[in-house]
Amino acid sequence: MKTIITSTGNNLQSVFDPRFGRAGWFCVYDRESNSTNFIENSFKNVNGGAGTKTSEMAAELGANQVISGDFGPKARTMLEKFKIQMVILEDEGLSVQDIIDRINKN
Amino acid sequence: MRIAIASGKGGTGKTTVAIHLYQYLSKLLDDQIQLIDCDVEEPNDLLFIPDAVNIYENTVFTMVPEIDTAQCTFCKKCSDWCEFNAITLVKNLEFAEINKDLCHSCGACSLACEFGAIREYKNPIGTISGYKTTFGTGITEGRLRIGSSMQTSLIRELKKQTASNTVLQILDAPPGTSCPVVETVSGAAYVILVTEPTPFGLYDLKLTVDLLNNLKIPFGVIVNKAGLGNNAVYAYLAANNIELIGEIPFSKEYAESYSKGALLNNVPEELENIYLKTAERLLEVTGIKK
Incomplete structure (x- = not known):
């Protein structure tokens, strides 16, 4: 099971990014292998279609779940089509590591 | 004038x-x-x-492309050419879609496609109405x-x-x-x-x-x-x-x-x-x- 966590930076200590389409980085967390991989979001500054393109990116990465602060209408529609679960997390200044710890505790 | x-x-x-x-x-x-x-x-x-009287209303269309997944090879050339991020392609899901609200009808994707996978259809963008x-x-x-x-x-x-x-x-x-x-x-x-x-x-x-x-x-x-x-x-x-x-x-x-x-x-x-x-x-x- 692969989970994408939106992140402001490229390492586990980076703070969670509450935006999805405009997130700085994607942390791809693989529960089976307990490994992480950080990918920069090349669509964060596009004029339009950021939600659509980042959803496409999530599908290509084979994600089953995305954790972010919220999802715009275009992202929602796309992620539903790709059957990727959306998890909305309140922005409490957590680090990516904090969120992974929470996933593992559950 | x-x-x-x-x-x-x-x-x-x-x-x-x-x-x-x-x-x-x-x-x-x-x-x-x-x-x-x-x-x-x-x-x-x-x-x-408020006393203006409607005389006519015409719908205005632009041509919007759609992708035939049977012809599409998922080469992504159309999506690379699209300035408006309107094209979504996911090869492993055989998913190909064009968002008609992001599309600006520029025609670049039709030109880009070498496999005849893109055809165009009429999409209403609004109306033009006359009032007396x-x-x-x-x-x-x-x-x-x-x-x-x-x-x-x-x-x-x-x-x-x-x-x-x-x-x-x-x-x-x-x-x-x-x-x-x-x-x-x-x-x-x-x-x-x-x-x-x-x-x-x-x-x-x-x-x-x-x-x-x-x-x-x-x-x-x-x-x-x-x-x-x-x-x-x-x-x-x-x-x-x-x-x-x-x-x-x-x-x-x-x-x-x-x-x-x-x-x-x-x-x-x-x-x-x-x-x-x-x-x-x-x-x-x-x-x-x-």
């Missing part, structure tokens, strides 16, 4: 000026005038002319379909459909300085810039002045809500040798009539004189004969 009314900043009074000039120029020009509402995202002119009014020759309104981003195409079609009318045309432009505004003002003989004497009004006025200088279209300024804010706008106009065609004083009662859509009823005499003077000045600067 076309005269466009633009502003830069929204809410300065383009619609107010447009409908009043339509009314007063109708008097001066023996009804030989047409009002065209090019603010297709929020066409408001008709709200102030008790003065002037009538109002033509463009109305964008909610969710569509094809403002510029709709305005272009609106201008095309009204091009054969030889009377003076007043074009009520959208706010801002982007493509829909450029499309509205291009080809205009003169542009009236409506501003307000506030720092916001002045800032956006400067942007619009730069735009019109770039496009080499002559223009003058109407200061609406005069008495509010400060005098910086007048200093700017004087320093840059820009014609002040008229000044409309700020009035709370007037704002209340606006909110009720009752602007054209019981126009105060003072205001009527201002508009008539502004209309006369406009005819002078554009060289239109009464």
Whole structure:
């Protein structure tokens, strides 16, 4: 099971990014292998279609779940089509590591 | 001849000026005038002319591509060529979709595809409607379909459909300085810039002045809500040798009539004189004969 966590930076200590389409980085967390991989979001500054393109990116990465602060209408529609679960997390200044710890505790 | 009314900043009074000039120029020009509402995202002119009668409504279409997944090889060339991020392709899911609201109908994807996987279909972007009014020759309104981003195409079609009318045309432009505004003002003989004497009004006025200088279209300024804010706008106009065609004083009662859509009823005499003077000045600067 692969989970994408939106992140402001490229390492586990980076703070969670509450935006999805405009997130700085994607942390791809693989529960089976307990490994992480950080990918920069090349669509964060596009004029339009950021939600659509980042959803496409999530599908290509084979994600089953995305954790972010919220999802715009275009992202929602796309992620539903790709059957990727959306998890909305309140922005409490957590680090990516904090969120992974929470996933593992559950 | 076309005269466009633009502003830069929204809410300065383009619609107010447009409908009043339509009314007063109708008097001066023996009804030989047409009002065209090019603010297709929020066409408001008709709200102030409740007795206008609808004559026709045409739907405007653009061609939008769709992908045949049976032909598609998921090479992504179309998606790479798309400037608007409208194409989503996921090979492992055999998913190919074009978002028609992001698509600008540029046709690049059709050119890019080497596998004949893209065909085009008609997508409605909005309507163009004609209305008869008790003065002037009538109002033509463009109305964008909610969710569509094809403002510029709709305005272009609106201008095309009204091009054969030889009377003076007043074009009520959208706010801002982007493509829909450029499309509205291009080809205009003169542009009236409506501003307000506030720092916001002045800032956006400067942007619009730069735009019109770039496009080499002559223009003058109407200061609406005069008495509010400060005098910086007048200093700017004087320093840059820009014609002040008229000044409309700020009035709370007037704002209340606006909110009720009752602007054209019981126009105060003072205001009527201002508009008539502004209309006369406009005819002078554009060289239109009464």
